Amino acid sequence: MHGNGTAKMPFGGEPPDYMHLRSNESQMQLITMNDTGENTPSGSPCFNTPTRDEPPAVIFIPGKASHLSSCAGTAKWWKSRTHLEKLLIPVCLLLLLLAVVLLAVVLNFDRRREAVKTTAMPTTSASPTELTTTIERSTTTTSTVSPEFNICNTAGCVHAANHLLNSMNTSMDPCQDFFEFACGAWNEAHPIPDDMFAYGTFSYVREQVRQQLRVLLEQEVTSQSHSINMARTAYKTCMNKTQLDELKSRLLFDTLEELGRWPLLQKNWDQSKFDLTDLLMNIRHDYGVDIFFQIYVYADAKNTSRNTLFVDQGILTLGRGSRDYYLNATMFNSHMTAYRKFIQKVAVTLKTDANLTRSDEEIYNDINEVIEFEKKFAKIIVAEDERRNNTRLYNRRNIADLYSLLPKVDWVSFMRRSAPPEMTHLFDNSTEIIIYASLEVSQLVDETDVKLLTNYVIWRVVQSNIRYLDERFDDIKQDFIKVMTGQQQTPPRWKDCAQVPSTVLPLAAGAIYVQAHFNERDKTEALEMIFHLRNSFSELVSNSDWMDEATKNIAIIKAHSMINNIGYPNVTSDLRELDELYRELEILDMDTYYSLMKKAVWWMQNREFRKLTKPFDKHEFDVSPAVVNAFYSPEKNAITFPAGILQPPFFSGSFPKAVNYGAIGAVIGHEITHGFDDQGSQYDKDGNLHNWWSESSMQAFEHRKRCIVEQYGNYTVPKTTYRVNGKLTQGENIADNGGVKEAYRAYQRYVKENGEEPRLPGLQQYSNQQIFFLSYAHFWCGQKKEAAAMQQVLTDEHSPEVFRVMGVLSNMHEFAEVYNCPRGSPINTDNKCIVW
Template identity: 70%
Template sequence: MPFGNDPPDYVHLRSNESQMQLITISENGDTPTPSGSPCFNAPARDEAPAVIFMPGKGTFRWWKTRTTMEKCLIPVILFFLILSVILLAVIINTDKRIEAKMVDKATETDTDTRSPPHEDPRVRPPDLDAEFTTVTPVLTTEKPQEPEVCTSPGCVRAATHFLNAMNMTVDPCEDFFEFACGLWNEQHPIPDDMFGYGTFAYAREQVRQQLRVLLEQEHTSDSESINMARSTYKSCMNKTQLDELKTEPLFETLTELGEWPLLQENWDETKFNLTHLLVDSRRDYGVDVFFQLYIYADSKNTSRNTLFIDQANLALGRGTRDYYLNVTLFSSHMTAYRKYLRKIAQLLKTDGNLTRSEKDMNADIEKIIDFEIELAKIIVAEDERRNNTRLYNKKEIADLYSLLPQVEWVTFFQSIAPADLKHLFHNQTEIIICEIEYLRQVSALIASTDKGLLTNYVLWRVVQSNVRYLDERFDDIKQDFLKVMTGQQQSAPRWKDCAQVPSTVLPLAAGAIYVQAHFQESDREEAIRMIVHLRNSFADLVRKNDWMDDETKKVAIEKANSMINNIGYPDVTNDWKQLDQQYQGLEIQESDTYYYIMKKSVVWMQSREFQKLIKPFDKHEFDISPAVVNAFYSPEKNAITFPAGILQPPFFSGTFPKAVNYGAIGAVIGHEITHGFDDQGSQYDKDGNLHNWWSESSLNAFDTRRRCIVEQYGNYTVPKTTFRVNGKLTQGENIADNGGVKEAFQAYQKYVLENGEEPRLPGLQQYTNEQIFFVSYAHFWCGKKKEAAAMQQVLTDEHSPEVFRVIGVLSNMQAFADVYKCARNSPVNPDHKCIVW
């Protein structure tokens, strides 16, 4: 369960991916992303505003006493530290009596420091001014004094982020998203090579750029896997070679698979064998068509791995069935899909000097689309697949023959498995079937479809999966398609795609060079400390709630305390020998073509997955690239993962004030912890087993609160569209968001109680640190999407649109309303609140 939004499935490494792999190539910064040219389409520069704090005139007296050399050097030093000359001057060599008088003067004359109606300024302790009350009568008034302001580089950097984002003309109780993000959204238009842009995407773009620099280094590493990562990037960037090869590699693939009838004058259907076709597509290209196969932990015994069979994904990706079925709303999208398929087929026909008529090709394309529409009708919608017990049906391979008899199942498994594991597959081999009725229906569909159309569809899925590894003509075709599907206006520079490919093929190797160059161990240690505090905060919420019985509370806290923490990077990335062992059997040469590298990598990855059948399930495996900007929770592992990529500004820094860190990355940590107790995570126990550990009364109470969240978010309409959020599909992420922010705020309050109030941010000292906490949380979600992308998100994504990840959460928090003194029943302080945790 990732924290950030997932990318469209049609840009993944494989059309259908095993859910445990989590290694994807995505577009426009929606998870590990890519796209390409040396011209980096950079976001607006993160320049510092005028953050200047001027307590009084003593500053200028001090300046006059400086030497000429000092006057030259001090501004230069302060410029690189982004600090004000005047700020440092006040802190150094200022007498307490003079300072007190000057502060009093500053409060009378400084017309630029204004307190909003929600200000709660700190008042200086009275004993500091006591000796002056009798000597200087003017001070007996005890006027409120400026709060202490933090002037460290970390504080200035954090303040800069917020000052460049906030629209302070907006009442935070009316629209907190606009209050926290209005200026950022206005000043950061969506780049033409992206379909959305926000602070999350900004961080991902930064990581991509950093990876690009590291991968382009002409350096031979002592680690062979790191050398392979650089070779993969360079092969992807070798446009000259791609232009020379053109479609030759893909035609070799089509020949291996028995030719694509769509392109052939006289296709020989006597050679058709569905089992062999599905074997070759899966084993050599990682493409699942009528069903998905993956290997992962047995949900009811997570000490072991087992086989799973699930329903298929459509060509447009997971969760896209509405595009096929709602003709009224999505006719333009399906037209774009037809054109996409047609242009690819036409280009292959031209390159292959083939003679099949355009009329016959178009007729076949229409049949492919119609067939996929029929397939969409029998696919179960994702919002109906949240009961994991329903999806757990333990069977044997022999049972598959009665459900989908068109496949010779034992032959299929033995053919795609490594040679040394063929003996594992026979009629009595255990398998978990997720959607039994789906298999029956897809069998009926296959039985009523002719061999030529079945072959056309399977081959189309293989072609679709592999054209991304060809020359740029196919990028242009894809761009026309994406313009309709997501609103993206132009292709991204090639280096963006290529910089992310090593994180897909060799995730730990690419992560190792990133961590070595850009991640500090002190940040990892700080994140670990925060996790401890957030976990304790969740336990406090459980203890204090009034809807769980004591025994269920005890089990819930035990589960939270048992969570495995994967922070920053796995230790193996610091040991070249161990790192290379992770990629034993994968050989990538500098001379390999990009297409061949990707084919070789898919075959190697699948072989590695099958080897897991003879090993225990590794709950401590850190299988995410450290260079990913996202966070994850695995219910089977009961593990939370925070790669180094997300532990960076503007979300986190060891130099940031705690209010900033707890509001941003603290809420992310809380979000992932709460995933263990959302509508799906709550179905698993502390050992990751699918097991009901709830008492009946507590489960009923949880269900009531869960349904409140479903209804609340289901009533939100996406801006600039008529679409409502799918409250049922997004409920898990919404529960995690709500719990995460609450846990983070409570943890921050506890920190202040134990350590005292922090100084305030410069330039924002009119806002309390508790108010800044919520600004920091909202800042995580600043940004916007193209209308088509927003519509796609509502249809396919388990995450709510960013604006509702802010407004929805804060409108359920009384603490937010109290901190900002929001009137009862104001937009962000409704009387009715949905509270789960």
Template identity: 35%
Template sequence: MDNEHNINSSSQRLLGESSTTRSYNRWLMVLIALLLASTIIFSVFFALEKNKKKTKGDDDLCLTPYCIKAADYLLDSIDETVNPCEDFYHFACGTWLKTARIPEDTGVQNIFNLLDTQLDLNIIDLLSSQSSNGTIEPKAIINARNLYDSCINESGIEIDGVEPVLSIINKEFGGWPILQGPSWNDSTFNLVDILLKLRKYDDGIIFSVVTATNQENSSIYDIELGQGTLGLQETEYYNNETDITAAYRQFMTDLAMALTNETSTIANDVSAIYSLEKNISQYHWTESEQRLRDNETIRTHVGNISESFMTNFNFTDYLRQSYLIGNITLLDTDIVSISEVAYLVNISSILQQAPPRVVQNYLIWRFMMNRASSMPRRIRSTREQFDRVFKGTSAEPSRTTTCANYVNDNMGFAVSRLYVQQYFNDIARNQSKEIIKNIRSSMMVMLQKATWMDDKSKAKAVEKAKVIYENIGYPDYIASDNTTQLELMYAEYIFNTSYISNVLQMQQVKAREDFRTLHEVVDHHAWGDLPPTVVNAFYEPSTNAISFPAGILQMPYFNKDAPKYLNYGGIGMVIGHEITHGFDDDGRQYDQDGNRIPWWSNDTISQFNQRKQCIIDQYSNYTVAQIHKNINGEQTQGENIADNGGIKSSFFAYQNWAKENPNVDKRLPGLNKYSEEQMFFIGYAHGWCAKFTDAYAYNRVLTDVHSIPEFRVLGPLSNFAEFDRVFSCTPGQGNSRVNKCAVW
């Protein structure tokens, strides 16, 4: 204040001051100027240091467009009011679960479904558009577009009406008694004949006959004979009268009523059809029963079938006639693998003793049940009403989505050519190869550390892991300028404007294809049956190969710009899961060449079985709260073993990568309080956030070999000591077992 007063006084006396006063004021002004300069310099220095610290903090964050987007969806998913050590699933997914809405047409909402929805939209765009660059498209793509166009042409479907299907039923199958009333004549009924005629259009009605890789010699194919499917999929549905069983019979009634004016026998026929199928269902093997009774499979030759198991049904003739559909003449030396033998024997007897009218009604019902969705609106609606009850939905998918799915399911490799060209980045292929290499190495270390294995079995297991073949993104011919392989694949897929005619032709083409491969050599490096345009991943034990389609190589599972902790927690866990399938309860029975032969010592097998039993018991005690039903630990054991091994191998691979690449991974904005290792687990869990209707959840528990997503998170993490370390959890807390189950 004093200096300020003096300066002001001097300023006021500027023109009347003496020389002495001016000298004093000059020195005073210099001193003040120095003080001001020092203050300014200090302020600037302080600001620079502060900005330097801020910049250093920003350097620790990933602020790319991808990272900002990833941070956004993870922050919208996490519920920090939940202790991660108590319930990591609801910690990672809690907010997502509160805000997610189950689509009215699916009965489920999960991360996979969100990716499927986007994939559907992409496929719709691809099939709806024409080539923009003036080039001539492969015939396969032209026919895929023709098939799609015929499917979305609902006025054309109405014009076609029901006659194309009824004509086949009446002229080829011998009629459908429920439509003809008392006038149907059973004098020409022949069980083998009707089953063979149906097999031209539909596999799985009563018996399943398919060509598959020979389990004991993976270089050749054999014939697999086993049980067919049930209309309601699983035996348990038939054990009690429910809304679903009532809706199923109503479906039969409504469909018949929509097709005939002769209604006098419909009620009795529906009752008899259902009773027959309910009887059949009691002999149907569940997934867990198939696993437990695998050793009951008979491996024989076509010429020895009649001697292999006793039945009045002529399975030898049935197989020979079936393969003639594909112009293949069976040899007596062709190998046959016969599973669910007790089912085959009992159902053969039931069908031969049942009244011909009931059997004919049931067989044609199963054919019509699968064709209803391809017919006019009034017929489709009968199926849709049933699906609403069975799946717990309240609406149907858009017609464009339904048609895109149909084309992709049946001509997926043609669709994939378009998809890969427009939507897939090959950087994803290259980065995935690197992740696979690292996780494979991680799995090999885990195998080597398995103290319960003897050295010889362990060495063979490591060698098997080393030679697992990998398919990433898409097969090379999909993107090649040479379209010969694609054109040969779809040479018989020639479609016109009639959707129902196209569907019936598709069924026959698929049947011929399946039978035709019997005498071919197995290509272990060929891509599997499912195309690149699916959100999924696969391990095939008979070829010892893993596949990661283009459809799953996208966020949140993978992104070329993502921090590695997200990629390893996402697609990395999926890769580890598929590799571990080579060493689960089923995969471990196949050697490195895909042959199902003994290659472990008996003691190692015994040790393995003890460890897998721990997994079975653990998951059998998990209850799906919304339907008050426990997981089937036997049925889901293979996938649970793969989940447990997958998360470990991926996490250890990430640790190794992080050691070799220090300070490369940056944290996400808003999530920087979580370490990179914690983010690995958060990203992993987010990929399994899911919400179901009760009906959908019930069906999943009954039929799926995968556990409900909640337990695909809680189960593996409760067994993983590294998870406890990363989140400072104490074994015994909600999300951490004291006695941890560990196969690998």
């Protein structure tokens, strides 16, 4: 759920990720793909994540003396005792020990007698196994719990209770730090693995799904579906390390020849053959790389019945939102040094492979020029927190207008040669486009030497494609990632390869996953929850005192008009229709990994361009069901919950409602609320950019948004000195706050209609309302490396997990009442920001 993700899979993706979520795309997701670790295999090697490589800090805690100083003090005290004292002290200690032993024997006899009574008169229906599990994992005794509480001892209740029990740090006051109270034990028991830069409950589920996919993809079976067979071939091709070692960088050098050579390495580059249009067109058509601008096809935001062509600003090598890395030399000098070394190591390795003769000094000087050029490019890029007004970004123009923005590109030729052959007649100077950026790159391109332009453009292609080469380049990339993210080692190859089918054939890979791991009853349960969550949102709107009745009615209609995409699309169950989707993509056993991904880029681009001749499909379920995430698309007014996220510990049909509503219910509410955050509120029920707000309601909405911006902008990001960017994260924060409130209201209505649920075993001392909030916080358990935390505050529209808990709950009167938090405590502040 994020303000600038997307439902569409953009053709011509960025070098960091030719199929990643574009900056202007409007599907909002629960977490960034980087957060989930679900970067596509073609994606950036974690280019947008920084870190300092230094040892952990040693912290002195007042009141806790060190072991050595304690021992020294004890020795000194003993020497000062008299002979009589030295004789009597051991005698007294011995008598005290005997008294303790005698007391323990008496107490144990009483307990055994009570246990016999309990066994003779059982008061619970729990099975011995369930009861043992609950007792062993409980962090608190139940002797003080009133016996009138009904305890749920089903397998689902025990499962849910164990998740929560094993996560809690009950020594923490929940009114002081609820994140630590709910997640302290989980975070301590789950250190970040060496092949990751962050780890949390999301990562836990993602790793589980990835492992399940691996098992399914490695099966030696032949499906009746050609596309499913291609998905398995894609995985096996990626895993063919022997072939990669044999090929080394040979196929990348074929690419350099196709593009006219790389002057940074190759002396025989011919400047007279330089043509910027040809170069940019070839790299996006064959390798899915956009640089100075992005082009994609999606719904016309002011007429979502049709698709249209969009042009937007480019993205830097280090990823979307990464401009601070280039512009803040004081804070990020070490990161840019690591980036420079990364380019240099790649270039020297390629030079050695091809036995090239350019000197290391010449290569180094060219690399410095490339980086200085990109710093100038970074100054032109508009910051993401300034790109949240989609109405203002939308500019309807014609292709002819692009010539004044970037005249060195022959735009008509560029479009015609990028599109499938049968569509070239659709592009001329009068062809309508939507421009989402000013494209102020023209002056920079005009004043830059063509050799430097070529070096930079080719570098973007090289860094995008070295991921398809042998492990030497993985090692080079890992050295860079270690500095940028804190990740200590390269993940095992199967982790990346298991994601390849979900990238290239997302619905075919999803069909494999759903058939093996998705329970149809869970889909029914999720749909029922969505119904109740929508009603909750409608109630919040109806009860608001800052909207007029006309605006309220429109908001409620929009909420009830949302399209539901749950689990998987129907096409995954129809093998003939599934194969028709991938009819023009032919993946063969003989393909190399490099050629396979090149085929995928070409196929995706043609598929996207052909959408220009079709209506916009608001019901298209275009996300792989094997993804652990959730989405909202304002142009579709649709919410999407893939099968990957509909599983424990987030959700199960066997879990109590308090647990489900606290976790996945809050996610559903979050996605619904995205339709009414600072960006989603600009779209109407049909997905069109249209102001449906009255002037008074809009002014009140703006006031409430500012409160959220200021609240979160005052949070300092853990492990950094940076504050959360309240402006950048406002959409996610509004959705978080509204989502939990809607889920809690829906759960309370369930209790009112169905009666109180039995309590969880081992957690009987907590009411189900308290369990609801525990379940919500458990959803966000986890931690990041210091560098990854820094990266998040720079580039991510989502607040750090701790504030997705503490920030939200501090705004809820209901939480303070349920946990009896005193006024003025950290989680019951006097000033509460309430939008919905």
